[in-house]
Amino acid sequence: MDFVTELAKKISEKSGRTFYVGGYVRDSILGIPNKDIDIEVHGIPVEDLKNILLEFGEIKLVGESFGVFRVGHYDVDISLPRTEASIGDGHRDFEVDVDPFIGTKLASKRRDFTINALMKDVLTGEIIDEWNGLKDLENKVIRHIDSLTFIEDPLRVLRAARFASRFDFKIATETIILSSAMNITELPKERVFEEISKVFLKSKQPSIFFETLIDMVQLSSWFEEVENLIYVPQSSEHHPEGNVWNHTMIALNNAASKLEEAENPLAFMFSVLCHDFGKIVSTEEVEGKIKSIGHDIEGVIITETFLDRITNEKALKKIVLNHVELHMRPNMMIKRSRKKSLMKLWDSSVCPNDLILLAYADKYNRYDDQDVITALQRRSLQEYEDLILQPQVMGADLVKLGLKPSPQFSEILEFTHKLHLAGVDKEDAIKHAIGSFKLRRKINADERD
Numbered sequence: 001m002d003f004v005t006e007l008a009k010k011i012s013e014k015s016g017r018t019f020y021v022g023g024y025v026r027d028s029i030l031g032i033p034n035k036d037i038d039i040e041v042h043g044i045p046v047e048d049l050k051n052i053l054l055e056f057g058e059i060k061l062v063g064e065s066f067g068v069f070r071v072g073h074y075d076v077d078i079s080l081p082r083t084e085a086s087i088g089d090g091h092r093d094f095e096v097d098v099d100p101f102i103g104t105k106l107a108s109k110r111r112d113f114t115i116n117a118l119m120k121d122v123l124t125g126e127i128i129d130e131w132n133g134l135k136d137l138e139n140k141v142i143r144h145i146d147s148l149t150f151i152e153d154p155l156r157v158l159r160a161a162r163f164a165s166r167f168d169f170k171i172a173t174e175t176i177i178l179s180s181a182m183n184i185t186e187l188p189k190e191r192v193f194e195e196i197s198k199v200f201l202k203s204k205q206p207s208i209f210f211e212t213l214i215d216m217v218q219l220s221s222w223f224e225e226v227e228n229l230i231y232v233p234q235s236s237e238h239h240p241e242g243n244v245w246n247h248t249m250i251a252l253n254n255a256a257s258k259l260e261e262a263e264n265p266l267a268f269m270f271s272v273l274c275h276d277f278g279k280i281v282s283t284e285e286v287e288g289k290i291k292s293i294g295h296d297i298e299g300v301i302i303t304e305t306f307l308d309r310i311t312n313e314k315a316l317k318k319i320v321l322n323h324v325e326l327h328m329r330p331n332m333m334i335k336r337s338r339k340k341s342l343m344k345l346w347d348s349s350v351c352p353n354d355l356i357l358l359a360y361a362d363k364y365n366r367y368d369d370q371d372v373i374t375a376l377q378r379r380s381l382q383e384y385e386d387l388i389l390q391p392q393v394m395g396a397d398l399v400k401l402g403l404k405p406s407p408q409f410s411e412i413l414e415f416t417h418k419l420h421l422a423g424v425d426k427e428d429a430i431k432h433a434i435g436s437f438k439l440r441r442k443i444n445a446d447e448r449d
Contacts, residue, residue: 003056003074004039008122010052016044019104019119019128021079026115029127029137030167038077039122040107044100046080053078067098081107105130112156113163113175114143136172143172150175154184157218158195165209166202179216192222193311200269204256207249225306226273228280235290244279251275255361261353267319268354270307272361274320275327277302299324322350323358330359334376339383343421346384356381392420393429401430412437 008018019040020028027034041049046067053059057072067080082098083106108117114133120126127134131145142163144150157179164171171179199209210226213219219227229245241247255272262268278299279292303324307317329345337345346352356377363370393416395409403409412433419429 004037004076004122007039007052007056007078010055011041011044011049012123014044014048014052016048016100017042018122020122021108021119022111022116025118025120025127026133026137028120029118029134035075037075038079040079040081040119042081042100042104042107046098046100049078049080049100067096083107083110104128109146110149111145112150112153112159114145115163117145140167140169141172142167142169142175144175144178147178150178151182154182154187155191155195157182157184157216158187158192158213161209161212161216161218162195162199162203164212165199165206168205168208171212171215176215179218182218184218184221187222189310193313196310197266200256200266201259204253206252206256206269210249210252222310223306225277225280225302229276232279232283233290234279234283234292244276244283248273248276251361254364255357258357258360262357263351263353264316264319267316267323267351268357270316270320271323271327271354271358274299274303274306274324275358275362277306277324296325296328319350319354322348323355326355327358327362330356330377331363331373334373334380339380340422342380343384343387344418346381347421352381352384387421387423390420391426392417393426393433397426397430401434408437 004018004020011018019042020037021040022038024034024037050059050069053069053071056074060070062068062070062077067082069078070076071078080098080100081102081104082096083102104119108119108128108130111117114131114136116133117131118133118137119128119130121128136143142160144156144160150156160171160175160179163169196209199206203209210219210223213221213223214227226245226248229248230243232244234242234244234247239247241250251272252269255269259265259269276292276295276299278295278297280302282295282298283290283292285291300321303321304317307320311317326345326349333342333345349355356374359377360370360374363373393413395405395413398409398412399405415436416429416433419432420426424432
């Protein structure tokens with residue numbers, strides 16, 4: 001902040017003005033911390049700005065054609081006013097005209113929503129509000145600035161839904177109508193993934209994002225599986241909240257309240273979103289009762305198709321697919337399964353801590369004893385973590401027995417690992433392995449050879 005102030009003073013000496021712009025201004029008014037600082041410099045030529053920046057360090061061109069710079073080690077985007085006009089269908093297909101003298105009204109017109117077009121003078125603190133953004137902030141409304149410029153970037157449909165979810169704001173009717181007419185199917189999946197990731201990591205009520213896309217008639221464009229949940233009924237006895245859509249939205253909001261406890265927050269949220277996808281194809285009425293037998297297994301295939309559509313993140317996919325398959329087991333097993341079975345469960349989970357959180361989000365508010373169940377699960381997981389730290393059979397132990405490394409190693413180690421999970425100590429596990437795999441006979445045969 002000292003850097004921005006000193007920079008603004010030098011710019012002022014050249015008769016220019018420096019403004020905080022974008023989300024930083026919005027969030028400061030809302031009282032929300034925001035470390036992403038963007039400033040915009042008005043009223044001085046580009047070369048004068050470069051000369052001033054050189055006094056603070058080496059200039060880094062974030063996008064010279066867009067009039068965006070960084071300097072030295074400072075994590076601040078420094079931009080010049082510009083206008084943009086779409087010249088193609090891609091998100092980079094824009095003709096940009098950088099002009100330090102176009103004024104605040106025209107410079108802010110290129111932004112998406114009124115609440116994001118606010119500007120704040122760095123030196124005086126004056127708020128420049130060309131589009132009634134302060135009123136919309138006060139009334140908790142998300143409203144686009146200009147219809148012609150808004151439709152040039154289809155991502156703004158998802159951004160509107162994201163801001164509605166993050167701030168619990170309503171979207172103006174005219175913005176809903178405009179968004180409904182836009183085609184978002186051609187967006188790069190990386191941009192869609194970035195938006196949904198921000199929803200999951202910043203929103204207290206992620207459900208609003210999906211509900212807003214329904215209002216815009218845009219949910220099926222990228223989230224067809226989520227929309228299909230609307231049409232899947234559930235047993236009123238076990239799910240008084242109604243269909244699978246209602247259940248999933250409640251679970252997402254439950255999960256958001258536990259986000260800080262997750263080891264892999266984004267994968268955790270995707271797991272909650274996808275955990276009941278299998279009910280789309282497995283739900284049927286049997287003898288007057290609605291059942292979804294095998295939906296945990298069916299859900300893996302559907303989830304994989306969904307994730308492939310929006311991301312290439314292999315690590316995330318691995319966690320989500322694993323937890324969709326396992327999501328029912330923590331709650332089902334904790335009270336009636338033996339310790340050995342629970343140890344196998346935690347061992348089969350890519351991230352057992354987050355699997356417990358998924359089970360919590362799935363059932364919380366439905367059962368009075370869910371907190372008790374979660375405590376039991378955590379106690380069991382601690383037993384597993386203590387068990388894993390105890391010595392167990394390794395490849396080096398088999399070599400000491402006289403075995404030569406071979407494909408059979410992995411089979412033997414898998415066998416001894418299962419014994420370890422059952423509480424068998426290392427020495428006894430080796431004895432079991434010798435007996436079960438007739439290792440002694442093999443060792444003697446190797447010695448004769």
